[in-house]
Amino acid sequence: MWAETIRASGKRFSDRPALVAEEGWRVSFSDLDQxxxxVAVGxxxxxxxxGEVVALLVPSSVDYIVLYGALAKLGAITAGVSSRLPAPERAVLVDEVAGADRAIATAAMAEGMSLDIDVIEVALANRPGSVCADLRVRDEAPTPLPPDGNRPVAVVFTSGTTGVPKxxxxxxxILADIAVVDTGNGWGEGGPITSNTQMAHIGVMGKVPAQFAVGTTxxxxxxxxxxxxxxxxxxYRMPAMGGVAPQIALMLRHPDFDQxxxxxxxxxxxxxAPSPPNVIEEARQRFGADWTQRYACTEAGGIGTFTWIDAPMEEMLYTVGRPRPGIKVEVRDPDSDLAVPPGTVGExxxxSPTVMAGYWRNPTATAEALRGGWLHTGDQGWIDDTGCLRLVGRRGEGFHRGGYVVFPVEAEKVLAWHPKVAGVCVVPRPDxxxxxxxxxxxxxxxxxxxxxxxxxxxxxxxxxxxxKLPEHLHLTDAFPxxxxxxxxxxxxxxxxVEEAEKR
Known part of the structure; x- marks a missing residue:
């Protein structure tokens, strides 16, 4: 689907920019196809x-997208690695998680890693003609692959919030199904958008085929x-903008925002993660725009629930909405694996058709996550009486205070409204x-x-x-x-924990 999308959009949108580099230079859809x-031939x-697994150790760039597309045209499997990770963590992903057959890397991202596989080095482009210049075989193309919906295209690493990433x-x-669900999702079809995550993230790896299919720049x-x-x-007069809540909050606090x-x-x-209500309110007012909260995870293909733009304020501020068309959501007891009644916290x-095929080279984790035909996310939440999903955090984030289980998100949602609070995160301290x-x-x-x-x-x-409220206060100027x-x-x-040990 990804390879076919590149070819089809190259013909359909031709001279329209597919990619715009930070420096301003552009690559059209027809140029991207070529x-x-x-690069695939090279x-x-x-x-x-x-069928090879190729670790892509390249910063988010025009080159990254070109290499991802070229590998798809060869039928190779791209395992993108974030440039924000330190060398030891990158090495774990390449060697242990992906078991990559080879890597494509910039010198900077390969530095500090001892890889026992072939490493193809690339330099980042600074103009259209220099994109993957040393790999290109001019005016040649690979033989198109036969259709095969079961062909693995991408391995996308999870964030590792519960241990080593998978x-x-x-x-x-699955990429084709993501495109079907995601097309017409309010990002402004065919319009310009910014890449707000690392390209190794599901937000790009899983969704750029859908975006390019409708001519998005x-x-x-x-x-x-x-x-x-x-x-x-x-x-560039963008009709929509996005990101995670901390990014939106940083934009709102930009000293030149009103200019x-x-x-x-x-x-x-x-x-x-769910957005603090005060950030939602401020963003709607200052951008003069509607707001929608999306909730999903890497394993779900980045597709899950959303809030309607005209939803009641209670839904918009305190829930992550309802399932998107074609998606089913249940809250289940983590022990019995049975659905729980509305109003009860569970997993x-x-x-949905957008859920991953499984964890690469990890059948045990796959069997645990995809039990009974359902993806078990590890997130905890409950369905309210309007059918909206309300999240309370990751499984294990709730902590025991005396005889009660406290979910930090509940306090965060409330304290975020305090006029003296710009940002708040509640965490446990041993007592x-x-x-x-x-x-x-x-x-x-x-x-x-x-x-x-x-x-x-x-x-x-x-x-x-x-x-449910915190019993200690720690002031900071930024969150890690x-x-x-x-x-x-x-x-x-x-x-x-360190603070408690000092006391």
Whole structure:
């Protein structure tokens, strides 16, 4: 599907830009088709063959997309590795998780890694003619592959929030199904968008075929920063913009935010973890746009639930909406694996054609995740009486305080509304009496006038039970983030363990 999409869009959209580099130079759809053909032939002459797993150790760039497309045209399997990971973590993904047959890497990303496989080195382009220049065989193309929906195309690594990342496998048919579900999703078909995640993420690996199928122009951003995104959205009159909640919050706090023209923006789309209600409210007002919250995971192909743009405020602010067409969602008891009644917390499970084929080279983990035809996400949540899904965190994120289980997300949703809070994350701290108590890690709206613990608890008790509220306060100017730009709860929890040990 991916290879065929490149060929079809090359003819259908021809001179329209498919990719725009950060420096402003462009690659058209017809050029992308030709480039991927020429690079595919060059890679084949370097030994890359059908069915091989090729680790792609290349920063998010025009070159990354070209190499991903070229490998698909050869029938090779792309295992993209984020440039934000340190060398030891990259090595684990390449050697142990993917078991790659060879790698394509820039010198910078190969540095510090001892790989016992063939490494094809590439240099990043600085103009259209230099894209994968040393690999291209001019004016040649590979023999088109026969249709095969079961052909693995991509191995996409999970974020590793519960341990060593796993490789979710996506076939040609699954990518085609993702495209069917994702087309017309409000991103502005055929319009320009920015790449807000690393290209190794499911948001690109799984969805760029769908985007290119409708002529979307992808503005490439390697290392995400608010200035680059705001500038691109304003300059190129983008109809939609997206990211995870911390990215939206950083854009809203950009000192020059009000100098940009966002009159073209009709929709703000967020994914990843649920967005704080105050961020949703502020973004809707300042961008002058509708908002939709998406929830999914890598294993689900990045497709799951969403909130309607005209949903009631309760749904928009406190839920992740309803299943998208073609997707089924159930909340199940993690022990009995039976569906639980509405209003009961359990494990969120998906059934859909966009779910991964399995974890690469890991049948045990695959059998655990895909039990009974359902994808078990490891996320905990409950279905409310309107049919909306409400998340309370990852399995294991709830902590025991005395005789109660406390889910940090519940307190975060409330405390985010406090006028002195710009950002909040609640994590447990070991306690000799209660077992664990909550700590509110807060970014103050005004560092000169931060909230006190008493103020936060008094505010919170108006909305949720006192035992769910944090009993300690830690002020910070920024949260540690994972390579996927999510708040790194593990780092914050370790910090609180160290604090408890000092006491």
């Amino acid at each position: 480039l991927t053909d020429e 890679l084949a002459r370097r030994g890359v063959s059908h 490789g979710a496998t996506f076939t040609d048919q 992808l503005h490439v951003i390697d290392k995400w920063n608010a200035t680059a995104v705001l500038d691109a959205v304003s300059r 940009y023209d966002f009159s073209s923006v009709r929709l703000v789309v967020t994914g990843g 969120v499970c998906f059934r 000799e009496v209660m077992g664990a108590v909550g700590v509110a890690v807060v970014i103050p709206a005004d560092p000169a006038d931060p909230p006190t613990l008493a103020e936060l608890r008094a505010f919170g008790q108006q909305h949720i039970a006192a035992y 983030l994972t390579p996927m730009s999510k708040i790194n709860r593990k780092a914050l929890e370790l910090q609180q």
